[in-house]
Amino acid sequence: MTEAMTQPIDILIQLQDLDCLIRDLRDPEMASQQQRLGFALEDIQELERSRELLAGQVENERLLQIYERMSRRFVRVIVPVEGRVCTGCRMSLPTSDPTRQADSATCDICENCGRILYRR
Amino acid sequence: MSSAALPAASRMLFLEEYLRPTLFIPELKSKRKDPALEELVAQVAAAQLTRHPDRVLEAVRRRESMGSTGLGKGIAVPHARSTLVKQRTVVVARSKKGVDYDAPDGKPAQLLFLLVAPPLERDPVYLNLMAEIVGAVRLARTRQRLLDAADFKTFRRILVEATRD
Ligand SMILES: [Zn+2]
Numbered sequence: 281m282t283e284a285m286t287q288p289i290d291i292l293i294q295l296q297d298l299d300c301l302i303r304d305l306r307d308p309e310m311a312s313q314q315q316r317l318g319f320a321l322e323d324i325q326e327l328e329r330s331r332e333l334l335a336g337q338v339e340n341e342r343l344l345q346i347y348e349r350m351s352r353r354f355v356r357v358i359v360p361v362e363g364r365v366c367t368g369c370r371m372s373l374p375t376s377d378p379t380r381q382a383d384s385a386t387c388d389i390c391e392n393c394g395r396i397l398y399r400r
Numbered sequence: 401m402s403s404a405a406l407p408a409a410s411r412m413l414f415l416e417e418y419l420r421p422t423l424f425i426p427e428l429k430s431k432r433k434d435p436a437l438e439e440l441v442a443q444v445a446a447a448q449l450t451r452h453p454d455r456v457l458e459a460v461r462r463r464e465s466m467g468s469t470g471l472g473k474g475i476a477v478p479h480a481r482s483t484l485v486k487q488r489t490v491v492v493a494r495s496k497k498g499v500d501y502d503a504p505d506g507k508p509a510q511l512l513f514l515l516v517a518p519p520l521e522r523d524p525v526y527l528n529l530m531a532e533i534v535g536a537v538r539l540a541r542t543r544q545r546l547l548d549a550a551d552f553k554t555f556r557r558i559l560v561e562a563t564r565d
Contacts, residue, residue: 293483293484294455296519297458297481300519301459301480301481313527317471317530317531320504322466322467324466327465356518400484400486
């Protein structure tokens with residue numbers, strides 16, 4: 281049932297999901313409200329180690345740098361393209377050259393907002 | 401378990417609109433936690449809300465590794481942010497025999513609510529949904545009625561009423 285994704289985008293998506301979890305657990309308000317609801321929350325050190333390992337698997341250094349830089353500003357750095365629209369900034373991508381290629385990787389970057397795009 | 405994460409005045413009700421017959425599992429097959437999580441995520445894929453259940457499952461497992469989402473009293477609310485899920489989704493599942501879920505009171509989970517949502521810059525609804533679910537099932541009487549409900553329509557009605565109490 282699971283469809284295969286290309287290497288860099290697959291790992292970057294896992295990285296984004298992991299970053300979301302780390303962000304939620306680090307957020308004092310989110311964490312305290314979860315604990316009030318009865319959820320157990322453990323130390324996130326283990327997660328941070330997993331994150332280092334995962335980031336190390338991204339073969340394209342430049343793509344990882346783009347992700348790391350953008351993720352300081354945005355929660356959603358890796359976003360799907362819907363039709364011809366970047367769902368990060370809602371801008372239509374140009375028809376002739378829909379996306380700018382990031383190095384030799386198979387990932388595309390939105391010219392308007394700089395987010396990393398994937399097709400789902 | 402407290403009834404709400406936000407003060408009553410700012411509390412809005414969302415859960416109702418997330419309850420769908422295609423996202424309801426009347427009786428889970430699995431009696432163990434990990435295969436039960438797999439069943440829950442498979443339902444998200446069956447409803448065409450993800451094409452990558454393996455990745456969604458991984459996010460759910462990762463959250464679980466940070467502490468059980470089993471809350472005791474037979475309730476579990478596994479949850480995760482996943483880029484590969486199309487929209488906020490709640491899967492509701494029952495298990496008459498119970499799922500061994502590593503809950504603080506040691507009781508098996510009989511009512512399971514999987515909440516998965518894509519990452520958003522700001523998403524108060526995610527936490528509110530969690531709070532609504534926990535609040536709705538706080539009474540033993542409601543939990544029993546949910547377990548006894550003959551069909552999804554009845555289950556939904558009981559749960560929606562309980563969120564308004
Ligand atoms: Zn964009």
